[in-house]
Each structure stands twice: as structure tokens, then as C-alpha cells.
Amino acid sequence: MGMNRRKFLKIAGTSTLASAVKPAADALAGEKLGFTIPETLLHLFHKPTGFTPGEALTAKRWAMVVNVKNCPEGCKACTEVCHKVHNVPDAAKMESPRHEIKWIWHAKYDHVFPGQKHKHIEEALKKIPFVVLCNHCENPACVRVCPTKATFKRKDDGVVLMDMHRCIGCRFCMAACPFGARSFNWVDPRRFIKEEEQNREFPTRMKGVVEKCNFCAERLAKGQIPACVETCREATKKKGKEPALVFGDLEDPDSEVRQLLRSHYSLRRKPELGTNPNVYYIV
Amino acid sequence: MLEKAFLGERKYWIWLACLLGIMGLGFIMWLWQFRVGLGITGMSRDVSWGFYIGQFTYLVGVAAAGVMVVLPYYLHHYKAFGRITILAEFMAVGAVSMCLLFILVDLGNPVRALNVLLHPTPNSVLFWDMIVLNGYLFLNIFIGWNVLTAERKGAPPPNWIKPFIYISIPWAISIHTVTAYLYAGLPGRHFWLTAIMAPRFLASAFCAGPAILILLCLIVRKTTKFDPGKEQIQTLGSIVTYALILNVFFFVCELFTVFYSQIPGHMDHFHYLFFGHEGHGNLISLMWLAFVLMTAAIILLVIPACRRNEGILTVACVLTAIGTWIDKGFGLVVGGFVPNPLHEITEYWPTVPEALITLAVWSTGFLIITVLYKVATSVKEEVGGV
Numbered sequence: 001m002g003m004n005r006r007k008f009l010k011i012a013g014t015s016t017l018a019s020a021v022k023p024a025a026d027a028l029a030g031e032k033l034g035f036t037i038p039e040t041l042l043h044l045f046h047k048p049t050g051f052t053p054g055e056a057l058t059a060k061r062w063a064m065v066v067n068v069k070n071c072p073e074g075c076k077a078c079t080e081v082c083h084k085v086h087n088v089p090d091a092a093k094m095e096s097p098r099h100e101i102k103w104i105w106h107a108k109y110d111h112v113f114p115g116q117k118h119k120h121i122e123e124a125l126k127k128i129p130f131v132v133l134c135n136h137c138e139n140p141a142c143v144r145v146c147p148t149k150a151t152f153k154r155k156d157d158g159v160v161l162m163d164m165h166r167c168i169g170c171r172f173c174m175a176a177c178p179f180g181a182r183s184f185n186w187v188d189p190r191r192f193i194k195e196e197e198q199n200r201e202f203p204t205r206m207k208g209v210v211e212k213c214n215f216c217a218e219r220l221a222k223g224q225i226p227a228c229v230e231t232c233r234e235a236t237k238k239k240g241k242e243p244a245l246v247f248g249d250l251e252d253p254d255s256e257v258r259q260l261l262r263s264h265y266s267l268r269r270k271p272e273l274g275t276n277p278n279v280y281y282i283v
Numbered sequence: 284m285l286e287k288a289f290l291g292e293r294k295y296w297i298w299l300a301c302l303l304g305i306m307g308l309g310f311i312m313w314l315w316q317f318r319v320g321l322g323i324t325g326m327s328r329d330v331s332w333g334f335y336i337g338q339f340t341y342l343v344g345v346a347a348a349g350v351m352v353v354l355p356y357y358l359h360h361y362k363a364f365g366r367i368t369i370l371a372e373f374m375a376v377g378a379v380s381m382c383l384l385f386i387l388v389d390l391g392n393p394v395r396a397l398n399v400l401l402h403p404t405p406n407s408v409l410f411w412d413m414i415v416l417n418g419y420l421f422l423n424i425f426i427g428w429n430v431l432t433a434e435r436k437g438a439p440p441p442n443w444i445k446p447f448i449y450i451s452i453p454w455a456i457s458i459h460t461v462t463a464y465l466y467a468g469l470p471g472r473h474f475w476l477t478a479i480m481a482p483r484f485l486a487s488a489f490c491a492g493p494a495i496l497i498l499l500c501l502i503v504r505k506t507t508k509f510d511p512g513k514e515q516i517q518t519l520g521s522i523v524t525y526a527l528i529l530n531v532f533f534f535v536c537e538l539f540t541v542f543y544s545q546i547p548g549h550m551d552h553f554h555y556l557f558f559g560h561e562g563h564g565n566l567i568s569l570m571w572l573a574f575v576l577m578t579a580a581i582i583l584l585v586i587p588a589c590r591r592n593e594g595i596l597t598v599a600c601v602l603t604a605i606g607t608w609i610d611k612g613f614g615l616v617v618g619g620f621v622p623n624p625l626h627e628i629t630e631y632w633p634t635v636p637e638a639l640i641t642l643a644v645w646s647t648g649f650l651i652i653t654v655l656y657k658v659a660t661s662v663k664e665e666v667g668g669v
Contacts (some may be wrong), residue, residue, distance in 0.1 A: 039522075075346060098629070099328035114548065129543040141470050147409035148398040168398050169321075169391015172409055178471020180624040186322035186390065208319035208391025229358040273470040 025089075041101070049111065055223040059249030062159040062215055063278040064229070064258045065266070066131050069124065070236055070244035071270045077235040078228035078245060079104050087132045087204045101183040103213040104228055112269060125283060131245065133210065133228075134181040134213035135269060135277030136160045142173035148200035149203040151210070169208040178273050194226060207210075215247075245252045250278065284432060287661035288545035288654045294506070299653065302646040309643015312636040313388060321391055324637040329629035330620040332389070334641050339385035341491070342378045342648070343416070343462045344484065349375035349423055349493030350455030351522055355446055363514045367500065369434075369659045370511060372427035374496055377652035379420040379458075384644045408464045415457045422451040426657075435662045447593075461482040466619065474552035474619040477540070483533040484611075489526035491607040493519045494600040501597060503656060507664040513593075520596050524584040529605055531577055534610075551626070556618045563621070565630045570614050576606030 035221030082104045084087070091100040110117040126271040140160050143153050150166035151173050153159070174182045188207040198204065202218055205211055216226035224230070225247050232245040248255035257280070260266075291299075326333040352371035355361035385637045387393050404410050426447050463484040466475035480667050496518050500511035512658045554560045556570045580602035589595045617631050633641070 056403065096322065098325075099322050100328055102290075102328075107625055114626040145407050145411070145469070147404050147407040148395075148402045149404050150398070160340070166398055166402065168390070168393065168395045170386075170409060171331045171391070172407070172465075174328075175466075175472065176469045178469075178624050180329070183328055185320065186324075186326070187320040206392075207322075210391075211369075219297060270471065275470060 057220045057223055059095050059157045060251035063250035063257050065246040065260045065280045067244050067282045068128050068130055070241045072239045075235055077231045081231040082212045082226045085200055087193055087199055090188045093192045099186040107132050134177055136215055138276035141176040141275055145172045145176040159217055161214055162211055164205055164209045168208040173210055178270050182210050184210050284658055287658045297365055302650045303634035304644040304645045309640045312639045314639045319589045325632050325634045327629050329623040332616050333631055334386045334633040334637055335389035337612040337616040339382050341608055342381045343458055344488030345492045345495055346375040346378035347488035348496040350452055351489055353492050354452050367511045367515050369427055369431050369498055372423045373655035375423045377648040379416055380651050381644055381648035384432055389641055415461050419454055419458050431662055442633055459488050471624050472619050473549045479533050479537050484531055486526050486530035487607050487611050490523050493522045494603040497600045503529055507660040520590050551622055552618050553622050556614055563630050564630045569609050573606045573609035576602045
């Protein structure tokens with residue numbers, strides 16, 4: 001394979017840069033210098049196949065707002081679609097609950113905001129399941145501890161990503177994440193995904209690597225919003241509600257996320273730890 | 284010199300065969316783990332480090348025996364320790380080898396281990412731990428072997444080896460400090476997020492290491508014609524006493540901060556370990572046992588008449604080794620993960636294959652120590668004219 005996942009993601013992020021330097025790269029590739037740049041380096045400057053720069057959704061800092069009260073009762077649409085499009089095995093099919101992998105799931109208020117729990121909390125909040133996922137922190141502890149840079153924060157838009165081909169499986173990132181957002185492939189996950197149910201657009205993983213929510217970087221590159229957000233829009237619309245998951249550019253004052261944050265009181269998980277999460281909760 | 288390792292009595296070979304047998308069994312288990320994944324262990328999404336990393340953490344401490352002998356000898360000219368520096372250094376070699384093996388068996392993708400070198404990442408403490416552990420392993424093999432070679436020739440160690448010896452002293456401190464930093468800098472893990480972690484690591488290292496060295500010295504005396512010496516063992520006993528008391532004292536400091544401040548996130552881990560949390564308490568009896576053993580060891584060690592009695596000293600060293608092993612090799616690692624960041628509880632207990640792989644790594648370490656000790660004691664016997 002000419003290009004691995006990491007390069008693809010980098011290119012997706014630096015698409016504008018890529019198109020700008022392309023003429024220069026073409027010139028370099030010529031005989032003018034008396035030597036040729038190796039193919040592996042050169043293709044970094046070329047447009048990757050299956051990706052058109054103009055199509056991609058770009059932002060300075062992607063963020064999500066979870067408007068928890070819009071979450072329809074019993075709805076698990078976001079989890080289901082995310083795990084389906086990302087080939088996350090169904091925990092119920094696995095031999096042990098210990099091996100569960102989850103990118104986005106629901107937890108009780110007491111567990112999402114353990115420092116804020118008390119007996120007399122609003123009745124509604126006690127019942128509502130809160131959507132939890134990777135916070136794509138501005139100052140991510142997982143990235144700081146990774147000994148191989150297999151997990152990294154994309155400079156362009158702040159998304160915290162994983163290079164599954166580089167991860168050695170030391171699980172230091174899992175110890176470092178204060179939000180329990182990371183999962184490890186304790187066994188081969190492919191055994192639990194039926195061939196016909198597999199999403200061919202997204203790679204399956206091997207055993208022994210860590211994974212987590214990637215803010216649908218692969219979809220952003222194609223101009224699509226994250227799968228959970230898209231599905232949530234449809235699911236909440238059916239119930240006549242506003243979407244519970246909203247996605248947008250935190251640096252853009254006119255974005256939907258900024259508008260929501262401007263007009264509502266919002267919470268973040270464990271802000272005192274200084275990781276600066278990019279997932280906000282409106283309760 | 285290595286040829287000495289091949290000239291042994293029947294008992295020596297039987298011991299090696301036993302170790303090799305366990306190693307073989309563990310290796311088969313590891314092949315299974317390599318094929319199926321770390322899912323054959325008791326670890327989970329919530330308790331993502333277990334027995335392997337616990338052993339690694341404990342054994343980094345055991346390697347400390349090296350510096351506890353080298354420092355008094357080279358910096359304070361405490362001559363008596365000259366007789367056993369080689370034993371301490373070779374024990375460190377075995378301990379650090381086990382550390383590296385435990386990290387290797389814990390990796391999800393051991394074939395990619397060299398990624399740590401291919402993509403060096405100085406902001407990761409694991410990168411530095413790799414450097415200090417490998418460095419310490421090299422220093423101890425290099426120094427030990429050269430000093431022993433000189434001794435065999437009846438010459439003093441060459442002068443150029445001195446700088447390496449002096450470097451090895453702070454280097455030994457670094458392996459405990461850096462290993463403690465693996466834990467002590469993680470924002471969401473209140474059990475580990477404490478500045479006393481590195482001092483605690485040093486204290487537990489300086490008692491567990493010399494305690495095990497005393498036991499090894501006694502075995503050497505029994506099985507070879509080389510006597511490590513009564514005074515040497517007694518001095519090591521004093522070191523164990525001080526370090527063990529410090530270890531428990533540091534733990535009490537931690538308890539004070541946690542329970543006087545009454546911050547729930549900090550208390551929950553201690554509750555889980557010692558009293559059980561929300562009906563979960565797999566480790567309660569083990570944790571209490573650890574502190575009973577360490578307290579009993581302190582009582583035996585502080586009474587001079589008891590400490591001077593080698594039989595009682597042996598018992599105290601066994602108590603110290605087991606007590607610190609439970610505390611550091613089990614409770615410290617698992618306790619940090621329970622409850623998890625969402626304050627949910629998933630318990631951990633090692634599986635049989637996991638225990639067998641662990642046992643095999645220990646056997647590998649003991650094989651290394653046995654062979655190196657065989658060489659060292661043979662040279663000592665030869666020089667001593669016995």
C-alpha cells in the first residue's frame with residue numbers, strides 16, 4: 001500500500017498546503033536538481049486518491065456539544081451507528097465483558113460528573129443517560145504519554161487520532177486518559193464482525209492495539225459530519241426534538257456549537273485536570 | 284570466565300533444569316498469548332495493567348540492591364561490602380532483565396517494540412524508562428564483569444571503570460524515580476497522583492532489594508564454598524530495617540493526606556483496597572496481609588537481638604520481600620485502576636496462563652542470577668584458594 005492511514009490523515013488535514021506546494025513538488029521531481037526525490041516522499045505532495053480537498057470539512061478546532069435533555073429516552077442510535085461504521089465489535093458477542101470496546105456510549109450523571117454528584121440532583125438528570133466519548137482534549141494526557149507518537153493531536157483541527165499501525169499496545173494512554181475513553185483490543189476483533197456487516201470504507205483493527213473515537217476524521221475528509229451527529233439529527237427529528245449532539249468549529253464565532261454555548265450554561269468533564277476537553281454538556 | 288557456568292554439581296543442574304522447565308511451560312503460554320492476544324489475562328478495559336506491570340514495578344525496586352552495596356563501598360570506603368558488590372550487581376542484572384521481559388510480555392504488539400526507538404518521544408516517561416533500565420542493565424553487566432575479571436587476575440579493578448561505577452549510583456536512583464513518574468504524572472489517577480510516589484519507590488526498593496540479597500547471600504553460603512560474610516549480612520540487615528520503616532512511614536504520610544483531606548476521589552482507592560468499595564473487595568485480605576507482614580518484619584528487625592540472629596533475620600527478610608511484593612507488585616498497580624475514571628468498579632484477578640507467564644519470567648531472571656552467581660562464586664573460590 002502506497003499510503004498508510006497516518007499519512008492519509010495528515011494529508012486530509014493539510015490539503016490546502018498540499019495543493020499549494022504541488023507545483024513546487026512537480027518542479028523538484030524534474031531533472032533540474034540532478035536527482036529525483038524518492039516516490040515515497042514525493043507522493044506526500046500529491047493529491048491522495050479518493051479524496052478531493054475541496055470536499056473536506058475543515059475547522060480550527062472541532063468540538064461537540066451534548067444537549068443532554070434532547071436525548072430521546074432509550075435511544076442508542078449514536079452508539080449503534082458509530083460502532084457499525086467503525087467496525088467496533090458488539091460486546092455481547094465477545095467471550096468476556098472485559099474485552100469490550102466502546103467509542104461512544106451512555107453513562108449516568110454520577111459517573112460522568114463524579115465530582116458534581118449529590119443526593120438532591122434534578123430528578124430528570126438522574127434518569128438521563130449522558131453520551132460520553134473521547135473529549136479530543138486540547139491538552140491530551142494520552143498524547144503526552146504515548147512512547148511512539150501513535151496517538152497524536154492533529155495540528156489543523158485539534159482532533160486526537162490513533163495510528164493503529166504504530167501502536168505497540170503498551171496501554172500507557174489508557175492509564176493516562178482521565179475519561180476512560182480508550183479501549184484495547186484484548187483479542188482479535190475481526191472474529192466478532194460478520195463479513196457482510198463490515199464497513200469496507202473503514203479499516204478493521206488487529207489485536208493488541210488501542211482505539212477510540214476519532215471524531216469521524218475519515219468522514220470529515222469526505223465532507224461529512226460525524227456519524228453519531230448525523231444519526232442523532234434524524235433520531236431526534238422523529239421525536240420532534242432538537243438534536244442532542246451538535247458538532248462544529250469552536251473557533252468560529254458563528255458556528256452552531258458557539259451559538260449554543262453562548263446561550264446556555266455548559267459543563268465539561270473534569271475541567272480541573274486541565275486537559276481542556278472539547279466536548280461540552282448542556283444540562 | 285563464562286566456562287565456570289558449565290562446571291557444576293548435580294544440584295546446580297537440577298535447579299537449572301527446573302527453571303528451564305518452568306520457562307518452557309511459560310513460553311508455551313506466551314505463544315498462546317501471542318496468538319490469541321492479551322485477552323487470556325485477567326486485564327480489562329478498566330484495569331488495563333495487571334500482574335505483568337506489577338512485577339515490573341516491583342523488580343525495578345529489587346534491582347536497587349546493587350546501589351545499596353556499591354554506594355557504601357565506593358563512596359564511603361566501607362570495605363566489607365567489597366566482598367559482595369559482585370553479588371549485588373549480578374542480582375540487579377537479573378532483576379532488570381526480568382523488568383524488560385515483563386514489559387515485553389505486557390505489550391499488545393511485541394513485534395513493534397522497537398517503535399520506541401524508531402520514533403523516539405522524549406515527552407513520554409516510558410521512553411525515559413526504556414533508557415534508564417537498559418542503561419542500568421548495561422552498567423551492571425559491564426562493571427560486574429570487569430571487576431570480577433580483575434579480581435580473578437589478582438589485580439585491582441582498572442581505573443577507567445571508576446567513572447562507570449560512580450555513574451551507576453545516581454543511575455540506580457533514576458530507575459526508581461522514572462518508574463515512579465510513569466504513575467505519578469497521570470492527571471486522572473488520584474491513587475498515583477502524589478509527589479511521595481518516587482520517595483516511596485526508593486524506600487520500598489531499598490528494603491526489598493537488600494532483603495532479597497540477604498536471602499541470596501545465605502543461599503550462596505549454603506551451596507558454595509564462598510561465604511559472603513556475617514558482617515556484610517548484618518549491615519544489609521540494618522539497611523533493610525531503615526528502608527522498611529521509611530517505606531511504611533511514607534505510606535502513612537500518604538494515608539494522612541488522603542484521609543484527613545477527606546477528598547472522595549482520593550479515598551475511594553484506599554477504601555477499595557483495604558475495606559472494599561460498593562461491595563467489591565477482591566484485594567482486602569491481601570492488602571492487610573502485606574501490612575501485617577511489613578509490620579512484623581519491622582518488629583523483628585528493630586530489636587537488635589533478633590536482627591543479629593541470622594535465622595530470625597532470614598524470616599524478617601522473607602516477610603519484607605512478600606509484604607513489599609503485595610504492596611507494590613499488586614496493590615499499587617491494580618488499586619490505581621479501581622474505581623475507574625467514571626467511578627465504576629471492575630475487579631482484577633490474574634488468570635492461570637497469566638500467572639504461568641509471570642512465573643516463567645521470574646524463572647528466567649533466576650536462571651540469569653544463578654548462572655552469574657555460579658561464575659562469581661567460582662572465581663571467588665578460585666581466588667580464595669578453596
